[in-house]
Amino acid sequence: GAGVSQSPSNKVTEKGKDVELRCDPISGHTALYWYRQSLGQGLEFLIYFQGNSAPDKSGLPSDRFSAERTGGSVSTLTIQRTQQEDSAVYLCASSGGGIQETQYFGPGTRLLVL
Amino acid sequence: QQQVKQSPQSLIVQKGGISIINCAYENTAFDYFPWYQQFPGKGPALLIAIRPDVSEKKEGRFTISFNKSAKQFSLHIMDSQPGDSATYFCAASTQGGSEKLVFGKGTKLTVNP
Numbered sequence: 047g048a049g050v051s052q053s054p055s056n057k058v059t060e061k062g063k064d065v066e067l068r069c070d071p072i073s074g075h076t077a078l079y080w081y082r083q084s085l086g087q088g089l090e091f092l093i094y095f096q097g098n099s100a101p102d103k104s105g106l107p108s109d110r111f112s113a114e115r116t117g118g119s120v121s122t123l124t125i126q127r128t129q130q131e132d133s134a135v136y137l138c139a140s141s142g143g144g145i146q147e148t149q150y151f152g153p154g155t156r157l158l159v160l
Numbered sequence: 161q162q163q164v165k166q167s168p169q170s171l172i173v174q175k176g177g178i179s180i181i182n183c184a185y186e187n188t189a190f191d192y193f194p195w196y197q198q199f200p201g202k203g204p205a206l207l208i209a210i211r212p213d214v215s216e217k218k219e220g221r222f223t224i225s226f227n228k229s230a231k232q233f234s235l236h237i238m239d240s241q242p243g244d245s246a247t248y249f250c251a252a253s254t255q256g257g258s259e260k261l262v263f264g265k266g267t268k269l270t271v272n273p
Binding site for chain 1: 164166191192194196201202203204205206209249251253255256257258259260261262263264265266
């Protein structure tokens with residue numbers, strides 16, 4: 047079956063511009079996560095959605111970062127007024143929402159802020 | 161504060177050898193410890209996971225050893241193959257809430273033919 051998909055696969059933008067990154071989770075998965083992977087670093091949790099519950103936004107690094115999940119499926123991560131330090135790979139993962147179920151990752155969006 | 165510390169940063173082994181990657185954690189509330197494998201240009205994929213009620217879990221050539229008292233766990237890859245060359249991440253999470261994964265910084269494994 048189809049896995050987690052993300053678009054675009056690569057994004058180059060200029061400092062100060064806004065960007066939107068999209069994630070399509072595995073069909074039927076109720077839990078959705080965004081992580082950020084900077085060069086030489088591990089993955090850093092950003093935000094979590096589960097069904098209709100309030101999202102866990104505790105990992106968002108600043109108020110320039112926001113995310114939404116429409117209809118319990120597709121999610122969009124928005125970064126406003128991008129900075130060079132935002133350059134990273136943004137990874138989306140989904141799971142069935144049960145206790146410590148496997149998180150399945152997409153291929154990521156590689157963001158470069160010039 | 162890095163909650164999960166992973167070592168070494170890089171590792172080179174010969175084909176057929178044993179690869180060992182170590183992780184240590186601080187948060188005693190962690191109760192799920194997965195290892196993820198990532199190939200260049202791909203997202204991480206779950207390799208094997210363990211819960212603290214067991215000290216070892218083996219799946220094929222991959223084994224997790226877990227030491228609860230020392231707050232350490234390790235991945236052993238037996239009979240390492242060139243196809244195992246990838247970056248490996250240990251992680252930890254706590255049951256309940258978001259169950260977000262806290263990752264180590266990764267180990268780049270190279271298996272020479």
